[in-house]
Amino acid sequence: MTRLIPLREMILAGAILGLLLVIASRFSGFVAPGNLVNVFNDTAPLIILALGQMVVILTRCIDLSVAANLALTGMVCAMINVALPELPISVILVIAALLGALMGAINGLLVWKLAIPPIVVTLGTMTIFRGVIFLISNGKWVNSHEMSASFTGFPRAEILGLPVLSWTAVLAVLTFALMMARTPFGRSIFAVGGNPHAAVYTGINVGKTQCLAFVLSGALAGLTGYLWVARYAVAYVDIAGGFELEVVAACVIGGISIAGGVGSVAGAVLGALFLGVVKNALPVVNISPFWQLAISGSAILIAVAFNARAGRTKGRIILKSADTSS
Amino acid sequence: MTDAPAPSRHIPDRLNSRLARLLRSWEVLLLAVAVAIFVVNCFASPYFLNAWNLSDATFNFTEKAMIAFAMALLIIAGEIDLSVASIIALASTAMGLAVQYGAGTAELVGISLAVGLMCGAFNAVFVTVLGLPSIVVTIGTMSLFRGISYIILGDDAFRGYPASFAWFGQGYIVWVITVEMLFFVVFAVIYGVVLHRTNFGRAVYAIGNNPTSALFSGIRVQRVKFILFLLTGVMSGFAALCLTSRLGSTRPSIASGMELEVVTMVVLGGVNILGGSGSIPGVVIAAFVMGLVTFGLGLLNVPGIVMSVFIGLLLIGVIALPRLWAMLAKGSAI
Numbered sequence: 001m002t003r004l005i006p007l008r009e010m011i012l013a014g015a016i017l018g019l020l021l022v023i024a025s026r027f028s029g030f031v032a033p034g035n036l037v038n039v040f041n042d043t044a045p046l047i048i049l050a051l052g053q054m055v056v057i058l059t060r061c062i063d064l065s066v067a068a069n070l071a072l073t074g075m076v077c078a079m080i081n082v083a084l085p086e087l088p089i090s091v092i093l094v095i096a097a098l099l100g101a102l103m104g105a106i107n108g109l110l111v112w113k114l115a116i117p118p119i120v121v122t123l124g125t126m127t128i129f130r131g132v133i134f135l136i137s138n139g140k141w142v143n144s145h146e147m148s149a150s151f152t153g154f155p156r157a158e159i160l161g162l163p164v165l166s167w168t169a170v171l172a173v174l175t176f177a178l179m180m181a182r183t184p185f186g187r188s189i190f191a192v193g194g195n196p197h198a199a200v201y202t203g204i205n206v207g208k209t210q211c212l213a214f215v216l217s218g219a220l221a222g223l224t225g226y227l228w229v230a231r232y233a234v235a236y237v238d239i240a241g242g243f244e245l246e247v248v249a250a251c252v253i254g255g256i257s258i259a260g261g262v263g264s265v266a267g268a269v270l271g272a273l274f275l276g277v278v279k280n281a282l283p284v285v286n287i288s289p290f291w292q293l294a295i296s297g298s299a300i301l302i303a304v305a306f307n308a309r310a311g312r313t314k315g316r317i318i319l320k321s322a323d324t325s326s
Numbered sequence: 327m328t329d330a331p332a333p334s335r336h337i338p339d340r341l342n343s344r345l346a347r348l349l350r351s352w353e354v355l356l357l358a359v360a361v362a363i364f365v366v367n368c369f370a371s372p373y374f375l376n377a378w379n380l381s382d383a384t385f386n387f388t389e390k391a392m393i394a395f396a397m398a399l400l401i402i403a404g405e406i407d408l409s410v411a412s413i414i415a416l417a418s419t420a421m422g423l424a425v426q427y428g429a430g431t432a433e434l435v436g437i438s439l440a441v442g443l444m445c446g447a448f449n450a451v452f453v454t455v456l457g458l459p460s461i462v463v464t465i466g467t468m469s470l471f472r473g474i475s476y477i478i479l480g481d482d483a484f485r486g487y488p489a490s491f492a493w494f495g496q497g498y499i500v501w502v503i504t505v506e507m508l509f510f511v512v513f514a515v516i517y518g519v520v521l522h523r524t525n526f527g528r529a530v531y532a533i534g535n536n537p538t539s540a541l542f543s544g545i546r547v548q549r550v551k552f553i554l555f556l557l558t559g560v561m562s563g564f565a566a567l568c569l570t571s572r573l574g575s576t577r578p579s580i581a582s583g584m585e586l587e588v589v590t591m592v593v594l595g596g597v598n599i600l601g602g603s604g605s606i607p608g609v610v611i612a613a614f615v616m617g618l619v620t621f622g623l624g625l626l627n628v629p630g631i632v633m634s635v636f637i638g639l640l641l642i643g644v645i646a647l648p649r650l651w652a653m654l655a656k657g658s659a660i
Contacts, residue, residue: 062461110642114649117599119461123586124642131635139629237631248465258462290480290578294473300466301452308458 008255008307012270016277023281030284037162043276044169045070045224047269049243050250051176052217054268057251058193059210060260061111061118066221067243068129069103071235073225075133078142078151078235085148092151092226100222101215103129108211108218118210126244133237144233155231165227172220177265189213193260249296250275253303274299352596356611356644363615367622374625381502383621385572387591388506389565390584391613394591395517396561398609400554401592402521404534404601405460407449407555410562411584412471417441417566419475422484422576431491438567439560445471446559453555454548468585475578484576495572506568510613513561518606526550534601590641591616615640 024031049066056063073096080087080095103125110121144152155165162170180186191199192209199206229235254271256263275296282289348354367374374380393410400407417438421429424437445467452463497505521527529550532540541547570576595612597604616637623633 110646114646114653116642116645116649120593120599120645121642123589124638127586127634127638128642131631131633131638134629134631135635139631245465245469249469252462252465258459288477288480290476291473293469293476297466297469297471297473300469301463304458304462304466305452305456308456 009264009266009270011306012254012267012274016270016274019274019277019281023285027284030281037166039276039280040169040273041163041166042280043272044165045228046243046246046250046272046276047169048172048220048224049217049247050254050268050272051172051265052220053247053251054254054256054263054265055176055180055189055213056118056210056217057248057256057258058189058260058263059213060193060196061210061213062122062248062258063104063107063214063217064119064122064244064248065103065107065126065129066217066247067240068126068133069100069218069221070225070228070243071237071239071241072103072129072133073099073222074229074239075137075142075225075235075237077226078147078229079136081148081151082142082146085151089150089154093223096222096226097219098222100225101219103222104215104218105211108214111214112207112211115207130237137235137237139237142229142235147230147233152230152233155227165231168223168227173265173269180265185209185212190261193262195261246275246296249300252300252307255303255307257307271303353605353608353611356594356596356608356615359644360611360615360618363618363622367618367625370622371625374622377502379625380621381504381507383617384504384507384510386620387613387617388504388510389568389572390588390591390616391510391609392513392565392568393558393561393584393588394595394609394613395513395606396554396558397588398592398595398597398604398606399517399521399527399530400558401589401597401599402534402601402604403530403551403554404537405453405551405554406464406589406599407446407460407558408464408585408589409445409449409467409471410558410565410588411581412468412475413442413445413559413562414566414569414581414584415475415578416445416471417563418570418576418580419478419484419578421487421566421570423478425484425486425488431488431493434487434491435567438570439563442559442561442563442566443556444559445562446556447552449559450552450555454552472578472582479576479578485574487571487574491571492574493571495568495570506572509564509568514606514610518610521606526553530554531602534598534603587616587637590637594641594644 020031029035049070053063053066076099077092077096080092107118107121107125110116110125111118155163155168157164159167180189188199188204188209191202191204192206196206199209228240232239250271251263251268252258252271253274254263254267254269256267256271278295278299279292282292282295397407397410420437420441421434424433429437449460449464449467452458452467453460494505499505499508521530529540529545532543532545533547533550537547566581569581573580591612592604592609593599594615595604595609597608619636619640620633623636624630
């Protein structure tokens with residue numbers, strides 16, 4: 001089992017490289033370093049959210065509310081900026097992460113304390129969060145001219161040739177790689193997803209771990225919410241609509257088992273990069289962007305069929321949460 | 327809690343009477359909610375208690391409920407289909423395409439149901455033959471099916487459906503009873519009988535409770551699941567027929583987000599999302615509850631997106647409250 005995991009990621013990395021080579025053979029401009037940086041920057045939000053989703057899926061849950069969380073936090077940040085243009089960006093970053101974490105905690109507490117299936121909880125909160133955006137904004141847009149220059153400038157500021165948005169993703173990847181492999185919390189996430197009953201006997205609080213996973217996913221979504229709104233310099237009700245599926249797709253393509261317990265940071269990142277490369281390559285190779293949805297759908301199906309061989313023995317207890325609350 | 331030995335359980339010396347069980351059932355609770363919403367609506371808006379308005383309001387749920395019946399069986403059997411709204415988009419696109427080549431109403435009906443059936447079969451093959459988790463497969467096909475619609479249509483829309491085609495979504499049987507309402511009732515009865523009165527229905531429950539033991543008691547688990555996916559696909563095709571007929575045009579974004587409303591309806595109807603329990607009467611009442619909430623709020627000029635907040639709260643609330651109640655009743659043993 002452990003030997004299969006690196007292999008799977010190698011294959012995915014190979015697929016991405018192959019894809020890049022095919023595109024490069026016809027359109028060499030696509031693989032120019034400058035363009036690759038653009039592609040990475042464009043994929044950065046997906047990478048960040050995929051990391052959070054990975055943790056949630058590893059604990060046998062699923063978080064469908066991330067895109068709504070992102071949009072709501074983004075709107076709140078934009079409105080704060082309009083009201084208080086002098087507020088430093090660091091404060092906004094803290095507010096964004098805390099607000100996102102709070103929404104994640106709502107999901108997590110409902111899953112932990114009331115043992116409601118995660119898919120039901122997050123389906124509900126997804127629509128609720130979207131509606132709340134409408135309520136606080138009255139359906140109005142916050143446009144770029146209303147935002148302060150420092151607010152919109154932050155994610156685009158370049159450090160060593162890479163925008164802050166990309167650096168955030170890099171930082172998140174490194175933090176998560178360290179956390180999953182080297183901290184008790186990271187290991188307990190695998191334990192909870194791998195076998196909840198055994199996790200209880202080793203003294204891990206399953207519900208609490210799942211709740212923390214939601215908080216983590218929410219905090220990342222909140223943080224991305226600010227970065228997203230600032231980067232595109234617009235906030236409205238429907239931003240990132242349907243993005244939650246893209247995030248789940250990145251995880252599935254990256255080989256994270258929806259049954260929990262199997263997956264890696266590298267997988268989530270590669271899954272996100274694969275979708276990002278496809279998305280950015282379509283206009284270059286002159287395929288209508290309308291193909292993107294069908295392509296990512298096919299990619300999910302192929303990836304899940306491919307990964308199934310590794311997870312066959314795990315059974316298909318997809319929607320069941322750990323029935324061992326504390 | 328599973329690690330502690332079970333404390334001395336209270337063992338009842340008699341079973342609850344039928345009436346007591348009925349009164350405590352989910353369906354009765356839900357019915358009470360529906361009646362309460364109805365009464366509140368009557369006071370909230372003078373336009374509510376009008377036969378034609380109420381007839382119009384049924385469109386809020388009839389199409390979704392048709393899918394919800396099949397989805398209820400699927401969820402009871404422990405699977406889920408998140409691609410239903412995308413099947414509607416694909417079936418509607420196929421119908422629109424056929425109209426460009428001069429298809430009549432009869433052909434359109436056939437095409438819609440056939441596309442639904444094929445999409446259902448596609449899902450079923452991945453889930454039952456390849457043994458993949460249905461939630462991932464249908465998240466994939468959700469993108470794929472709608473993606474194909476986008477490839478065919480792009481920014482365009484199909485119009486020009488034949489006049490007789492309008493009957494499905496705009497026709498009336500007698501007075502205020504719409505054609506869709508008739509189909510809703512017919513399907514409710516069919517699915518109710520199938521689930522609660524046939525061997526097939528018993529097999530669905532058995533699979534949802536324990537697929538392995540169902541297999542050992544002689545139920546062809548994969549075949550039943552295959553049929554359930556086909557049914558969900560066909561019902562989505564039928565809903566596409568009604569929706570397209572009602573709207574009179576097809577865009578690739580048609581019915582987007584409807585899968586969530588269908589799942590909400592099913593869960594609100596008391597079907598356990600983990601499989602194994604639920605009933606068709608529950609789903610029928612849930613359909614009315616959702617329809618009444620949407621319609622009542624609509625009369626009060628509440629925008630659609632705010633209604634979805636109520637639907638979301640309803641979904642979490644109806645599941646959370648009984649559990650919260652049970653926790654408090656236990657004297658917060660945790």
